[in-house]
Each structure stands twice: as C-alpha cells, then as structure tokens.
Amino acid sequence: MWVRQRAWESHPAAVREVRALTWAAMADWNLLELTDEAMLCASELATNAVVHAMMPDQHVDWLWRTFTVRLSFWPKRAVAIEVRDADPRLPVVPGPGVLRPSPTEPERIGGSLRGLRMVEAVSDLVSWGPVATGGKTVWCRFDLVPRGLARPFTMTGNR
Numbered sequence: 001m002w003v004r005q006r007a008w009e010s011h012p013a014a015v016r017e018v019r020a021l022t023w024a025a026m027a028d029w030n031l032l033e034l035t036d037e038a039m040l041c042a043s044e045l046a047t048n049a050v051v052h053a054m055m056p057d058q059h060v061d062w063l064w065r066t067f068t069v070r071l072s073f074w075p076k077r078a079v080a081i082e083v084r085d086a087d088p089r090l091p092v093v094p095g096p097g098v099l100r101p102s103p104t105e106p107e108r109i110g111g112s113l114r115g116l117r118m119v120e121a122v123s124d125l126v127s128w129g130p131v132a133t134g135g136k137t138v139w140c141r142f143d144l145v146p147r148g149l150a151r152p153f154t155m156t157g158n159r
Helices: 013-028 032-054 115-122
Strands: 002-009 066-074 078-085 125-130 136-143
Touching: 002 013, 013 032, 013 066, 032 066, 032 078, 032 115, 032 136, 115 125, 115 136
Parallel strands: none
Antiparallel strands: 002 066, 066 078, 078 136, 125 136
16 A cells, blocks of 8 residues: 655645645556546545634634645555544535535535535545544545556656
C-alpha cells in the first residue's frame, strides 16, 4: 500500500492544497484517469471538515482547528481518500433530491448539503465513523477493477 498524508489548519485555503496533494498522488501513482473524481471527493470532504470546524459549538477546542487527509493506494485494487477531524458529529447525507435543480428553487443545488451526495455519486463507496481518540473520519473509495484501472503499478514520481 502507498500512502500520502498531511494535516492542515481548518482554513478555506487548505482545500486548494488538498486538491494539489490529490493531483500529485494520482500523477505519481499513474492514475491520471481518476484525477478529476479524486480531486472532487477530496475537495468536498476537506471543505466539510473546514466548514464544520468553523461552526460555533459549545464543544469547540483547539483540536477542531485541524484536519488530516490520507490518500491510500492499493495497486490493482483501490484508492481511498480519508478526512479526519476532531468534530464528533457524524455527517448527515441529505435525500437524493438535493442534487435535482428546480425551476422554482434554482439555489437548491447550491449552498450546502450536496457535498456528500456528489462524493457518493462519483466514488464507489462512502462511509464514516467515530475515531477512538475523538472526532470522526469520513472516507470514500474508488475500486480500480470496474474502472479498468487495475494495471501493473509503475510509479511516475516520488514516494
């Protein structure tokens, strides 16, 4: 298994860096065909971590100001993207109608509640759970075999 991992302070500018980390990992792992979907998912999961870290709550402490992104690659099998933060509240996935635009409510698809639906739409599996030390991890997986990407691994960049 190959891993890329980094922690960030929960600031909106960090999301751009998460996308850059994801792009670099996909390029190094010779999975350029997966780049758009992986960057979308990493960006949405990181955005959720940033947004919820900044929400006022009685339990806010210094740990809430960081989040960690971990990209894992199992050659010929799968890629996973995990985002861990210290917010113990589990995510809420809205109903499928959130992604359907409406002529009477054009803003409905904008704003919030659509991030996990988009991750669900482009990845093969989405899940989350609490972390023993507090907080939660939200992750998604891309299965390489059904996508035609289960090929011999030739690393093109840095480990």
